[in-house]
Amino acid sequence: MLSLGSALFCSFLLDPVRKCPKMNSVFVFGTAVAAAAGGAIAYGTAWPRAQLFGSTICRTNSARKLAITFDDGPNPAITPRLLDLLDRYNARATFFLIGRFVRESPELVKETVARGHVVGNHTETHPNLFRLAPMQIRVELRLCHSAISNAIGAPPKWFRPPYGFRNPWVIPAARELGYGTVMWTLIPGDWRERPTEWLLPRLQLIADHAQRSLGNGSKPAASGTGDVLCLHDGSHRQMNGDRSRTLAALEYWLPRWRDLGLEFVTIEEAVRPPAF
Numbered sequence: 456m457l458s459l460g461s462a463l464f465c466s467f468l469l470d471p472v473r474k475c476p477k478m479n480s481v482f483v484f485g486t487a488v489a490a491a492a493g494g495a496i497a498y499g500t501a502w503p504r505a506q507l508f509g510s511t512i513c514r515t516n517s518a519r520k521l522a523i524t525f526d527d528g529p530n531p532a533i534t535p536r537l538l539d540l541l542d543r544y545n546a547r548a549t550f551f552l553i554g555r556f557v558r559e560s561p562e563l564v565k566e567t568v569a570r571g572h573v574v575g576n577h578t579e580t581h582p583n584l585f586r587l588a589p590m591q592i593r594v595e596l597r598l599c600h601s602a603i604s605n606a607i608g609a610p611p612k613w614f615r616p617p618y619g620f621r622n623p624w625v626i627p628a629a630r631e632l633g634y635g636t637v638m639w640t641l642i643p644g645d646w647r648e649r650p651t652e653w654l655l656p657r658l659q660l661i662a663d664h665a666q667r668s669l670g671n672g673s674k675p676a677a678s679g680t681g682d683v684l685c686l687h688d689g690s691h692r693q694m695n696g697d698r699s700r701t702l703a704a705l706e707y708w709l710p711r712w713r714d715l716g717l718e719f720v721t722i723e724e725a726v727r728p729p730a731f
């Protein structure tokens with residue numbers, strides 16, 4: 456039988472389209488799991504909410520900026536085609552990489568950066584960090600950190616936890632390495648074995664948001680924030696996972712989003728204050 460904590464845990468994992476997790480929901484989630492575990496560790500009591508999970512980035516600083524992010528690569532079967540597609544629309548993106556895959560394809564990581572994209576840490580083996588102790592979390596982050604650093608000759612600055620799961624030690628461990636932790640506003644579930652026709656409407660929210668914020672696309676955005684979209688160019692289970700449906704969905708949407716006035720930016724550009 457599922458406990459309350461397990462049920463919440465599963466619904467959190469399986470909900471394919473969810474808005475940026477708010478601190479409150481994460482707090483409730485964390486508290487419920489702890490309670491289900493018998494109340495042995497009352498996370499919510501031991502760590503005040505503000506320090507419990509730490510702050511994350513989940514929006515861009517302008518309605519005009521769309522930060523497209525890709526998790527679980529590098530993927531030799533998909534990433535090179537994705538880089539070509541992004542080039543076609545002058546799009547820059549952020550790739551959260553799995554360390555053990557980086558070690559197998561360092562040249563692809565180098566090329567990703569050379570073509571103007573940003574790469575970040577997505578742990579060494581893609582575990583559920585919620586279940587790991589502080590030292591295990593540190594090892595996961597540091598192994599991936601060194602894999603990326605060795606591949607591109609510079610340390611990465613951004614981190615995304617696998618599945619978005621965090622416990623009280625995850626963000627402090629990321630901060631030790633100088634990382635900003637990046638979540639998202641939209642995760643459409645492109646890892647699922649569903650046809651492109653299933654995925655396409657799940658990305659409509661980006662266009663809806665742009666239409667509301669930017670009007671006809673010709674006037675500058677007065678205010679507001681933009682989306683961070685979480686897609687996948689790899690599969691954390693194995694190299695060369697099939698993400699051709701993600702590519703097909705982007706082929707459809709990139710020109711449409713561009714015509715609505717969106718700019719495709721890296722997470723660095725997403726948080727950079729506008730130049731005056």
Ligand SMILES: [Zn+2]
Pocket residue numbers: 526527577581617618691
């Ligand atoms: Zn992942």
